[in-house]
Amino acid sequence: MEDKTEREEGDVFAPAFDAHGLLPVIVTSAETGEVLMFAYMNEEALARSLETGEAHYWSRSRDTLWRKGETSGNAQRIVEMRTDCDQDVLWITVTMTGTGACCHTGRVSCFYRSVPFGKAAGQKLMPANATRRFDPEAVYGHESAAKGTLKSS
Amino acid sequence: MEDKTEREEGDVFAPAFDAHGLLPVIVTSAETGEVLMFAYMNEEALARSLETGEAHYWSRSRDTLWRKGETSGNAQRIVEMRTDCDQDVLWITVTMTGTGACCHTGRVSCFYRSVPFGKAAGQKLMPANATRRFDPEAVYGHESAAKGTLKSS
Numbered sequence: 001m002e003d004k005t006e007r008e009e010g011d012v013f014a015p016a017f018d019a020h021g022l023l024p025v026i027v028t029s030a031e032t033g034e035v036l037m038f039a040y041m042n043e044e045a046l047a048r049s050l051e052t053g054e055a056h057y058w059s060r061s062r063d064t065l066w067r068k069g070e071t072s073g074n075a076q077r078i079v080e081m082r083t084d085c086d087q088d089v090l091w092i093t094v095t096m097t098g099t100g101a102c103c104h105t106g107r108v109s110c111f112y113r114s115v116p117f118g119k120a121a122g123q124k125l126m127p128a129n130a131t132r133r134f135d136p137e138a139v140y141g142h143e144s145a146a147k148g149t150l151k152s153s
Numbered sequence: 154m155e156d157k158t159e160r161e162e163g164d165v166f167a168p169a170f171d172a173h174g175l176l177p178v179i180v181t182s183a184e185t186g187e188v189l190m191f192a193y194m195n196e197e198a199l200a201r202s203l204e205t206g207e208a209h210y211w212s213r214s215r216d217t218l219w220r221k222g223e224t225s226g227n228a229q230r231i232v233e234m235r236t237d238c239d240q241d242v243l244w245i246t247v248t249m250t251g252t253g254a255c256c257h258t259g260r261v262s263c264f265y266r267s268v269p270f271g272k273a274a275g276q277k278l279m280p281a282n283a284t285r286r287f288d289p290e291a292v293y294g295h296e297s298a299a300k301g302t303l304k305s306s
Contacts, residue, residue: 008258009258010278011266011277011278011279012277012278013268013269013277013278024177024191026179026188026191028181028186028188033181033186035179035181035188035235035244037237038177038179038237038242049270050268050270050271050274050275051270051271051274052271053270053271078270078271080267080281081267081268081270082188082264082265082266082267082268082281083264083266083268083278084190084191084263084264085256085257085258085260085263085265089191089263090268091188091264103238104238105161105162105238107238110237110238110242111235111236111237111244112235112238113164113235113236114233114234114235115166115203115234115235115236115243116166117202117203117204117206117231117234118203118204118205118206118231121203121204122203124164124165124166125163125164125165125166125236126164128233128235
């Protein structure tokens with residue numbers, strides 16, 4: 001789809017994957033509105049997500065398709081999916097299953113630390129909704145957790 | 154910062170810019186929680202955002218630093234900034250100034266179309282909070298709008 005007006009104003013879904021065949025995906029909670037995580041879909045992950053209503057992603061570190069929750073049991077049911085103006089980013093709103101924790105560290109969200117700015121710029125990170133809902137070692141095992149091979153899975 | 158545990162569990166802000174020196178930034182509304190836009194900061198854009206409390210980005214299409222709202226008047230005051238587990242993505246919550254429209258198309262959010270999924274997969278995009286708050290041609294001029302050189306500015 002080359003026409004900018006059609007891409008921005010049209011009703012045809014024509015996702016613009018990047019040079020690596022990926023689309024950034026913002027994931028928020030249908031219950032709280034909090035941003036839970038940020039990940040990428042390739043064409044197949046998007047197709048499976050659209051078909052099943054369950055979030056699938058492409059892992060850049062593991063070079064593989066994954067269904068969120070396949071290891072941890074904390075899957076994502078898609079409530080709404082939106083595309084942005086130029087169709088190169090997706091925003092999905094989800095309901096978590098399992099413990100409700102999205103992050104591989106056991107927290108609800110991957111965004112569990114605030115960055116001080118303005119007068120407080122340069123100060124230390126502050127916890128924000130940082131309570132753990134599960135023990136990462138118990139779920140992923142020490143080795144995987146240490147290697148970081150199961151990020152947000 | 155090489156230590157994964159320190160990066161994930163520590164209180165030192167150590168943003169992990171990608172190979173292009175960029176950090177993806179998710180922007181949500183402090184009033185409604187809606188995702189407004191998605192953009193990138195380089196080191197300088199992040200430094201200015203932290204110092205001033207006003208969102209600055211790096212434009213990949215124009216290859217330049219920009220302060221959101223410098224053309225449109227629709228700037229962003231940062232209310233909260235969070236980093237994710239491995240510190241390679243930021244989430245900022247903002248209050249919009251001006252008309253309150255974030256998208257260069259004149260909408261509040263860049264995410265003004267829903268993508269049908271599940272049984273409805275493959276159907277047409279549906280408008281979602283798609284009312285325009287300003288006329289892009291009047292704000293950016295026909296040429297700039299047509300060339301797409303002022304995305305979300």
